[in-house]
Amino acid sequence: MIAEIITVGTEIIIGSILNTNSKYLSNKLIEMGINPYYHTSVDDNEERLKDVLKIALKRADLIITTGGLGPTQDDMTKEVVSKVLGLELELDTGVEKEIAEKFKKLHRHMTENNRKQAYKPKNSLFIKNDNGTAPGILINTKSNKIILLPGPPSELIPMFEKYVVNHLSDDNNIIVRSINTIGIGESALEEELRSLDIYEENFEIATFAKDGTVEIKIIARGSNLNIIEKKLYEKINKIKDKLGNYIYGYDNKHISEILIELLKEKKLKLSLCESCTGGLISSIITKVPGASAVFDRCIVTYSNEAKIQELGVNPKTLAESGAVSEQTAYEMASGLLNKSNSDIVLSITGIAGPDGGTGEKPVGLVYMCVMNKDKHKIIKDIFSGNRTSIQNRAALRAMFEIKEFV
């Protein structure tokens, strides 16, 4: 099945917001075996939207539009789609009543504009919007399926997952699993995968690299759910056996969440001291709700003086080995372990660039030390990319190393 995603909205066309809806919908459609070959964006203009719809009706079986379903003058997707398809708009008195009641509850006046939302094209279905006022619409014609969804991702995503998916599934079963890895490059990973006996028809295996992590995505299709589940399980086990050291999680769960769950489960308290990442690891971890249960503190010692004062790093070490060295990483970690009563600590020091690199210590060089009261581990790596990329890669790697150490 060929699909076209049409995002309607001047804010996309003038570059004021990013088109995240097309990415989200494509991802979902691909997982269901539908090919979203065309993405089109157009502004809130009747004539141009008409033209875009006419082209899409010819080249796609499924059309999903997002945006333009609200109550204002600019919102015209429903009206224009109806015109192009030659369908009249009908008032749904049930929905009209619902809207009226909603306004009554809020003690607000219901305008003619609001009533507009109770109209839908003849023979179409409303799709419920649990997180906003504009419902979606599903239209089946002889040759096309057309689905109109609102623009805000916070409304569109739950609608798609709760209601739209059911209208798109066919007899075939699809299971999608992701295996998330870190510490191995995409090419090397692909080579390892190719050496495994996991490839066969109806099992699509692809890799996607981002910030030093690589996602292995397996899309399994088949009519017998039991068989594909069993086969998928076998394949994942083969990958685990070979690449287990690099796997940090499954199904794109963020490593910060995995780490926090693990620390909660083991009842361990974590503290950090960061230099080159400047608080990034701490800020990623504290983005997760409930991090306070396992996270105690982070000391960002950006200057040498702070390393000495806050963590008791020996000035001699800084003078002889430098701030970016195994010994400094070790002393940072043990200083922090001594003064906090955390169970596990990680220190990180490196050269994020763009300046400060030398032949011996290039930009991207990072030392970490993860430590508890019984043991410690030093990690040395050279991360590639610009300053932000080096900081991001080092932060992800740090969380992975803490998880492995626990």
Add this chain to the structure above:
Amino acid sequence: MIAEIITVGTEIIIGSILNTNSKYLSNKLIEMGINPYYHTSVDDNEERLKDVLKIALKRADLIITTGGLGPTQDDMTKEVVSKVLGLELELDTGVEKEIAEKFKKLHRHMTENNRKQAYKPKNSLFIKNDNGTAPGILINTKSNKIILLPGPPSELIPMFEKYVVNHLSDDNNIIVRSINTIGIGESALEEELRSLDIYEENFEIATFAKDGTVEIKIIARGSNLNIIEKKLYEKINKIKDKLGNYIYGYDNKHISEILIELLKEKKLKLSLCESCTGGLISSIITKVPGASAVFDRCIVTYSNEAKIQELGVNPKTLAESGAVSEQTAYEMASGLLNKSNSDIVLSITGIAGPDGGTGEKPVGLVYMCVMNKDKHKIIKDIFSGNRTSIQNRAALRAMFEIKEFV
């Protein structure tokens, strides 16, 4: 002038990466008075790309494609565009030589695929790519201008700004200025703007809200550069007079960069202590190259214990006023000022949510204290949105408050 932006690439179509190029290019084109009414994405498929190009040639004067200029089999934008326009590909021997020399320098073998990049459609121009191997191409036909650019933003953006802009400018002059504000809502700001005598033809004034900041964008057009510059200057001054308290910068420079420049200029050292933002402010500041010249340290005291141990907050204060209080913010700041020898410190404590809010202290409540050895200022605010949004808004506000305090 009507433009269409065509992004070519299977990775966009399957939803594996976000289409940031369309947003970037739209933004730039709008600033130049060109209307990018259509955005289209299509996968690496010759037939579909042909169809998309034919449609674009009819409805747009200017077509900009991104992606598909590399050396591999999948890369076919140049070849397909040439076919659709009926233009032969010609070898540019100068470029061929340049590529050969590049490979010689790297001691790598130059393949036939690499030689492909030295071909261009008859009568077209190469656009230099300073950050990659695939050059761009500019084609002028009787009715269309077609510009082919590579996909990676790190190559496309400098090419657009350095070379493409010159091929797109016309007789009309355009000046775009942005005024960046914080601490005032978009509606309130718009009302203030409307009360000023700044609106007139050829001066477009729009506002864009993001994470608690609002950008005022003025796009000025006219044939006489001196006149529009003078008028623009007057308008900006009127806005400054009325709204100066909320303005933190111009032309979308990040507040962290503005802050670091200011601290460098005044030769001041900054330290932070963060609770609810968990190191976010520190990580934003240390994303800026050269931050080490003015940034000393950050203590992320996530637990009460850390607040007491690291910053000397009085346990009685925490018990009586709570961790989220004016008094705790004050004691955090003075503790840090005493132990570091920074010139200026900021503390922040609040409830980022989703849990932990009460009637008296709701989710979003944040206290900050900015302090030097002579004075201090307490800031209390309630930020809206989810956990991430509250953290982001609070972090931006904190940097603004430091800047105002200096």
